[in-house]
Amino acid sequence: MSPRIEIEPLGDLPEVAEGDSVGALIAAAANRAGVALADDDAIVVSQKIVSKAEGRVRRLAAVAPGAEAAAMAAELDRDPRLLELVLNESRRIVRATPGVLIAETNSGWVCANAGIDASNMDEGLVALLPADPDASARRIRAELDAAAGVRPAVVVADSFGRPWRVGQCDVAIGCAGLVAVDDWRGRADTRGRELTATVIAVADQLAAAADLARDKTSGAPAALVRGAASWRTDDDGPGAAATLQRAAELDLFR
Amino acid sequence: MSPRIEIEPLGDLPEVAEGDSVGALIAAAANRAGVALADDDAIVVSQKIVSKAEGRVRRLAAVAPGAEAAAMAAELDRDPRLLELVLNESRRIVRATPGVLIAETNSGWVCANAGIDASNMDEGLVALLPADPDASARRIRAELDAAAGVRPAVVVADSFGRPWRVGQCDVAIGCAGLVAVDDWRGRADTRGRELTATVIAVADQLAAAADLARDKTSGAPAALVRGAASWRTDDDGPGAAATLQRAAELDLFR
Numbered sequence: 001m002s003p004r005i006e007i008e009p010l011g012d013l014p015e016v017a018e019g020d021s022v023g024a025l026i027a028a029a030a031n032r033a034g035v036a037l038a039d040d041d042a043i044v045v046s047q048k049i050v051s052k053a054e055g056r057v058r059r060l061a062a063v064a065p066g067a068e069a070a071a072m073a074a075e076l077d078r079d080p081r082l083l084e085l086v087l088n089e090s091r092r093i094v095r096a097t098p099g100v101l102i103a104e105t106n107s108g109w110v111c112a113n114a115g116i117d118a119s120n121m122d123e124g125l126v127a128l129l130p131a132d133p134d135a136s137a138r139r140i141r142a143e144l145d146a147a148a149g150v151r152p153a154v155v156v157a158d159s160f161g162r163p164w165r166v167g168q169c170d171v172a173i174g175c176a177g178l179v180a181v182d183d184w185r186g187r188a189d190t191r192g193r194e195l196t197a198t199v200i201a202v203a204d205q206l207a208a209a210a211d212l213a214r215d216k217t218s219g220a221p222a223a224l225v226r227g228a229a230s231w232r233t234d235d236d237g238p239g240a241a242a243t244l245q246r247a248a249e250l251d252l253f254r
Numbered sequence: 255m256s257p258r259i260e261i262e263p264l265g266d267l268p269e270v271a272e273g274d275s276v277g278a279l280i281a282a283a284a285n286r287a288g289v290a291l292a293d294d295d296a297i298v299v300s301q302k303i304v305s306k307a308e309g310r311v312r313r314l315a316a317v318a319p320g321a322e323a324a325a326m327a328a329e330l331d332r333d334p335r336l337l338e339l340v341l342n343e344s345r346r347i348v349r350a351t352p353g354v355l356i357a358e359t360n361s362g363w364v365c366a367n368a369g370i371d372a373s374n375m376d377e378g379l380v381a382l383l384p385a386d387p388d389a390s391a392r393r394i395r396a397e398l399d400a401a402a403g404v405r406p407a408v409v410v411a412d413s414f415g416r417p418w419r420v421g422q423c424d425v426a427i428g429c430a431g432l433v434a435v436d437d438w439r440g441r442a443d444t445r446g447r448e449l450t451a452t453v454i455a456v457a458d459q460l461a462a463a464a465d466l467a468r469d470k471t472s473g474a475p476a477a478l479v480r481g482a483a484s485w486r487t488d489d490d491g492p493g494a495a496a497t498l499q500r501a502a503e504l505d506l507f508r
Contacts, residue, residue, distance in 0.1 A: 003260035163507035164364040167455035201421035209463030253417035
């Protein structure tokens with residue numbers, strides 16, 4: 001079989017600490033695994049290790065909830081310290097019920113709890129999303145270049161829930177060196193007629209594919225995808241926020 | 255590199271006609287490509303060829319719009335014959351604007367235009383979604399067994415848009431022999447603490463991954479995914495509708 005797409009988890013990374021070079025850690029892990037990184041690869045990195053490396057970690061005990069968080073906490077039966085963080089990290093609350101709190105983050109992503117997450121963290125700590133995940137992706141790409149002399153596409157991914165469908169899928173929250181959205185409008189279908197509504201969120205599909213190769217208990221924080229070269233760009237490109245975020249006025253579900 | 259996941263498009267299928275055995279066509283295409291199918295594989299099939307095989311194709315010129323479709327067409331500036339089909343195929347309209355019409359299909363999926371699609375069809379024809387995509391997946395699985403003596407997992411996939419994010423991703427609308435939703439609640443994270451909100455839509459991630467290996471102009475209608483055996487079930491299982499559809503009362507966006 002000559003597979004078109006191959007995905008390898010890069011699981012052998014040490015615990016990531018603030019200040020670490022994620023790109024260097026990934027390059028070292030690939031090297032130990034005998035995997036040669038190439039420009040044509042795409043590296044999908046879990047946002048959790050990016051957040052850790054960037055110091056985007058908060059100790060709940062150190063958070064002083066303001067009045068808005070306290071009121072929301074009473075209404076939703078949630079921890080006011082966590083809600084204080086959600087409010088700080090969000091432009092708007094999209095939906096708030098006791099079971100689910102969906103926010104639009106400062107970086108423009110709509111997700112539960114503004115992406116703030118306690119899993120796979122030491123007790124009492126939570127991870128915020130990277131403040132600018134596209135900048136994170138560009139930095140990791142530069143770190144990979146410095147460490148291994150390669151410039152693969154980089155995707156920063158996180159697991160998001162979605163309306164109408166059970167469960168979460170990994171999606172892209174940042175990218176560099178990748179056409180995040182492949183726009184087929186104007187091109188022809190198999191019968192030569194112009195496609196009018198086919199815009200493919202390639203970066204999200206890469207994130208989802210990479211998650212299949214990972215294991216939530218082992219916590220493999222990155223994966224290498226081979227075969228996605230057709231979407232690679234040499235320059236870092238506009239990133240995910242500029243291409244994957246639906247403008248609020250076009251979005252029917254705000 | 256020993257990839258955890260490998261994806262191979264199965265593109266060499268003939269044009270599918272009503273009554274064709276999709277499983278037999280896929281088995282033959284794999285055979286011609288020198289690809290040996292195995293129980294542990296997952297076959298992701300584009301809904302379009304399933305619909306064609308099931309006769310779920312309509313000629314617009316033969317559709318007589320009713321009053322509701324005519325009124326909606328005037329309001330939304332859309333083809334009333336297409337809207338008549340959307341209404342017939344839907345339980346409810348979720349959102350209707352001149353640019354976007356989102357419906358909950360009779361089979362319970364929420365998507366634009368009830369999944370009705372003119373692309374890659376002969377002039378004047380549109381394809382409806384399969385009436386029961388899980389039944390389609392079970393049938394294809396049985397056809398693969400009959401043709402090739404194997405029982406891989408089968409996913410019927412389609413490209414859906416989503417709120418808040420630009421573009422479409424492939425998702426599962428039917429499956430057989432697959433744990434469509436991998437529920438990690440009750441299991442432990444890397445620090446031994448119980449995961450409380452991690453439910454992974456594996457079938458959707460498989461669909462998205464498979465789409466990366468396909469090419470919208472060549473129209474490869476199926477893909478083989480190797481490495482997803484941990485989610486395979488020997489019995490056909492409950493399917494996608496029973497596991498992936500969020501109950502309306504739990505869904506904040508109806």
